Amino acid sequence: MTETQRDVVDLLSADHRDFDRIFRELEQLRGRADDGSLRRKRELVDDVTIGLVKHSVAEETQVYPRVEKQVDEEAEHNKEEHAEAEETMKRLERLDPDDPEFDGAVEELIREIRQHVAHEESRMFIELRATFSHDELVEMAEKVESVKKIAPTRPHPMTPSEAGVRLAVGPVASLLDHLRDAVSGRGKHSD
Numbered sequence: 001m002t003e004t005q006r007d008v009v010d011l012l013s014a015d016h017r018d019f020d021r022i023f024r025e026l027e028q029l030r031g032r033a034d035d036g037s038l039r040r041k042r043e044l045v046d047d048v049t050i051g052l053v054k055h056s057v058a059e060e061t062q063v064y065p066r067v068e069k070q071v072d073e074e075a076e077h078n079k080e081e082h083a084e085a086e087e088t089m090k091r092l093e094r095l096d097p098d099d100p101e102f103d104g105a106v107e108e109l110i111r112e113i114r115q116h117v118a119h120e121e122s123r124m125f126i127e128l129r130a131t132f133s134h135d136e137l138v139e140m141a142e143k144v145e146s147v148k149k150i151a152p153t154r155p156h157p158m159t160p161s162e163a164g165v166r167l168a169v170g171p172v173a174s175l176l177d178h179l180r181d182a183v184s185g186r187g188k189h190s191d
């Protein structure tokens with residue numbers, strides 16, 4: 001047994017737990033409008049956005065295509081859930097934490113991701129373990145990790161020189177594009 005090697009289900013589940021820790025802190029901050037709380041809300045939303053973008057691009061490129069062969073509509077459904085959450089994240093990046101809509105948008109993101117997590121954990125993860133060997137799942141985990149490493153670790157990674165073009169679509173959108181391009185080989189990144 002290679003118990004020390006995390007398989008892809010362990011890895012993605014750990015991400016889900018990380019998101020939920022952030023969500024619980026955001027829920028405690030809901031309705032608070034002092035400076036410290038507002039700053040913390042912005043920080044938490046930026047952190048979870050980065051985490052979610054990396055997680056969803058890694059899943060879409062390294063996991064869903066493998067699952068797709070088994071259960072077509074499963075991967076399709078999960079991608080739709082990602083797309084909805086991406087829209088909410090794009091909305092959040094344009095809102096200040098003291099905007100009356102901010103807490104509501106956070107609430108919506110939390111609801112979308114929790115629903116997505118429950119769906120994946122109750123179906124896709126079980127199918128993954130039923131379909132692939134431990135070694136295959138460990139290999140998938142390594143691929144997911146390598147995609148996550150391509151992503152910048154800051155939520156607003158643009159330098160002023162590239163900002164001109166990219167600000168039109170916003171940091172979340174450009175982060176998604178950057179990652180998807182890198183993975184699909186349109187960037188310089190290799191396997």
Ligand SMILES: [Fe+2]
Pocket residue numbers: 012016055059117120
């Ligand atoms: Fe996930």
